[in-house]
Amino acid sequence: xxxxxxxxxxxxxxxxxCQKRDDVSSPTSGKLDVLCxxxxxxxxxxxxxxxxxxxxxxxISLKLSTTNYAIGSLLNHDVECIISTRELDSTETDFxxxxxxxxxxxxxxxxxxxxxxxxxxxxxxxxLDQISSILTGRHIRWNSVSDSTSFPTNIDRVRLVxxxxxxxxxxxxxxxxxxxxxxxxAAEIIPGDSMVSSSERIxxxxxxxxxxxxxxxxxxxxxxxxxxKVADKIKILRLAGTDYQKAVAPIPGYVYRxxxxxxxxxxxxxxxxxxxxxxxxxxxxxxxxxxxxxLQSNLVPAMNPVRLVPE
Numbered sequence: 001x002x003x004x005x006x007x008x009x010x011x012x013x014x015x016x017x018c019q020k021r022d023d024v025s026s027p028t029s030g031k032l033d034v035l036c037x038x039x040x041x042x043x044x045x046x047x048x049x050x051x052x053x054x055x056x057x058x059x060i061s062l063k064l065s066t067t068n069y070a071i072g073s074l075l076n077h078d079v080e081c082i083i084s085t086r087e088l089d090s091t092e093t094d095f096x097x098x099x100x101x102x103x104x105x106x107x108x109x110x111x112x113x114x115x116x117x118x119x120x121x122x123x124x125x126x127x128l129d130q131i132s133s134i135l136t137g138r139h140i141r142w143n144s145v146s147d148s149t150s151f152p153t154n155i156d157r158v159r160l161v162x163x164x165x166x167x168x169x170x171x172x173x174x175x176x177x178x179x180x181x182x183x184x185x186a187a188e189i190i191p192g193d194s195m196v197s198s199s200e201r202i203x204x205x206x207x208x209x210x211x212x213x214x215x216x217x218x219x220x221x222x223x224x225x226x227x228x229k230v231a232d233k234i235k236i237l238r239l240a241g242t243d244y245q246k247a248v249a250p251i252p253g254y255v256y257r258x259x260x261x262x263x264x265x266x267x268x269x270x271x272x273x274x275x276x277x278x279x280x281x282x283x284x285x286x287x288x289x290x291x292x293x294x295l296q297s298n299l300v301p302a303m304n305p306v307r308l309v310p311e
Contacts, residue, residue, distance in 0.1 A: 026275075026276070026277075026280070027275055027276060027277060027279050027280025027281075027283065028055040028057065028058055028277075028280050029055065029057035029058055029277070030057070030058065030059070030276065030277045031059045031060075031061070031277070032058075032059070032060050032061070032080070032081055032276075032277040032278060032281065033060075033061045033063065033079055033080070033081070034048075034060055034061065034062050034063070034079075034081045034082065034083060034281075035063050035064075035065050035069075035070040035073055035074070035079045035081070035082045035083070036062045036063065036064055036065070036070070036082070036083040037064075037065065037066065037067045037070060037082075037083055037084055037085045037167075037168050037266075038064040038065065038066070038192045038197040038198060038199065039067075039085055039163070039167060039168055039169055039197075039198075039199055039216070039217040039219070039220075040083065040085060040111060040217050040219045040266055041062065041064050041083075041197055042197075042199075042219055042220060042224050042226065042297075043109075043219040043293070043294065043297040043299065044062060044083050045062060046293055046297065047281075047284070047285050047290055047293055047294075048060045048062055048281075050289070050290075050293065051281060051284050051285075051290075054284075055280070058277060058280070058281075060277070060281060064192065064197060066164065066166040066167050066168070067084045067085050067086055067166075067167065067168035067171065068166040068167075068171075069166065070082040070083070070084055071084055071086075071088065071092060071269075074103065074269055074270075074271065075092060075095055075096070075101070075103075077271065080270055080271050080272055080278060081268065081269070081270040081271075081272070081278045081281075082268070082269050082270070083108075083266065083267070083268055084168070084266070084267045084268075084269055085111065085168030085169070085171075085172075085217070085264060085265075085266055085267075086168050086171050086172070086264060086267075087105070087265075087267065088103070088105070088269075101271070102271070102273060103269055103270070103271055104269065104270050104271070104272070104278075104279075104282075105267050105268070105269045106267065106268050106269075106282050106286060107265045107266070107267055107302040108265070108266045108267065108268055108285050108286065108290075108294065108302055109265070109266050109291075109294040109299040109300055109301055109302050110255055110256060110263055110264070110265055110266075110299065110300035110301075110302060111217050111218055111219055111255075111263065111264055111265070111266050111299055111300075112217070112218040112250040112255040112260055112262055112263045112264075113169055113172060113173070113215050113216075113217065113218070113250075113262040113263075113264075114215060114216055114217070114218050114220075114221060114236050114237075114250040115131065115213060115214070115215050115236075115237045115239065116202075116203070116206050116213070116214055116215065116216060116234050116235065116236055116237065117206060117212065117213050117234075117235050117237060118155075118206055118207065118209065118210045118211070118212060118233065118234070118235065119232065119233050119234060119235050120152075120155065120210045121142070121151075121155055121210060121211070121213075121235060122149050122150065122151060122152075122155075123142065123145065123146055123149050123151075123235075123237065124149075124235075124237065124238060124247075125237055125238035125239065125240065125247035126145070126146075126237050126238075126239060126240075126247070127239070127240045127241070127242065127243055127247070128176075128177055128239070128240070128241055128242070128261060128262075129242075129243070130145055130146070131173075131177055131239070132177050132178065132179065132181070133145070134158055134160055134213060135160065135173060135177060135178055135181075135183055135184065135187075136178065136181045136182065136183070136184055137184030137185070137186055139158060140157055140158055140186070141156060141157050141158060142155055142156065142157070142158055142211065143156075145158065154210055154211070155210050155211045156211060157211055158211065158213060159188065159209055159211045159212040159213070160184065160186065160187045160188065160212075160213055160214070161187070161188045161189075161190055161202055161205050161206065161209075161212055161213070161214040162183075162187050162188070162189055162190070162202075162214065162215070163189070163190060163191065163192070163198035163199065163202060163215075164189050164190075164191050164198065165183070165189075167198070168264070169215055169216075169217065170183075172262065172264050173215075173262075176261075176262065177262075188205075190202055190205060199216045199217060199220045200220075200226050202214040202215070202216055203216065203220070203226070203227060203230055203234065204230065206234060207230050207233045207234060218250045218255065218298050218299060219266075219297055219298060219299055221236065221250070221298050222296075222297060222298035224297070224298075236249060236250065239260060239261060239262065240261075241261040245259075246259070248260050250262075251298070252295065252298065252299065252300045255299075255300050256300045265302065266299070266302075268281070268282050268285065270282070286302070286303050287303075291303050
């Protein structure tokens with residue numbers, strides 16, 4: 001049995017063996033503050049709501065932040081549990097080793113980064129090289145991004161909108177697309193706050209600017225009500241890894257196979273050195289019900305297989 005399967009059965013055993021416990025330290029009761037990357041907050045909120053319905057004595061408080069801030073708060077022990085859109089890097093791992101700190105980490109789902117434009121924009125697909133040129137400012141006009149597409153006069157310059165340099169999305173783009181080149185100074189940064197996430201603001205920005213391009217987690221697409229209310233005003237671009245590959249949409253099957261190139265795992269990490277609510281919430285999200293909810297939210301379940309449906 002490989003290590004990932006063994007870890008799954010260990011978590012599942014904890015989950016089922018502790019369902020009937022009702023003391024404050026059990027996996028199904030008590031209070032837990034979770035610092036959650038705002039990029040995937042919508043799907044984690046759904047998981048939290050269903051978990052609390054099943055276990056009324058469990059109370060989980062989700063607080064939104066960037067992934068960098070969440071990881072820093074976990075390392076400094078300002079919070080016991082976080083949802084992150086990236087792994088710990090080598091510097092953060094060294095900090096844990098030097099200070100003899102144990103952090104438990106579990107993959108929950110595979111997520112993609114979707115690039116979106118206004119529905120009036122005639123462009124349908126892009127390559128990673130074209131995305132790189134947009135992010136670095138080498139392409140500042142839409143007709144230079146795609147000379148085979150006819151753009152109307154009111155869709156002229158490329159207006160790039162991002163969620164900030166400390167987000168999990170930017171972290172992935174920096175390491176997989178920018179290739180050590182700096183982000184263009186012309187990028188408009190729209191941070192989130194405690195009331196409205198940056199992803200929701202990016203969606204609304206693209207709706208109101210015909211020349212805009214932005215990106216959001218695929219967790220914000222599909223059945224998300226904040227996306228569906230503007231879905232007819234948004235276009236999700238197909239993306240190709242190279243000029244020779246087929247451009248595909250960021251749907252779970254393509255993300256799972258790697259045909260869609262911009263993807264990363266979502267993790268839950270915690271510092272509880274006992275079997276408490278963090279372990280219970282982890283077990284729930286990696287169990288059948290939690291994994292099914294990730295699939296329904298346009299993500300690829302980390303534990304359950306994905307059935308590929310041909311186009």
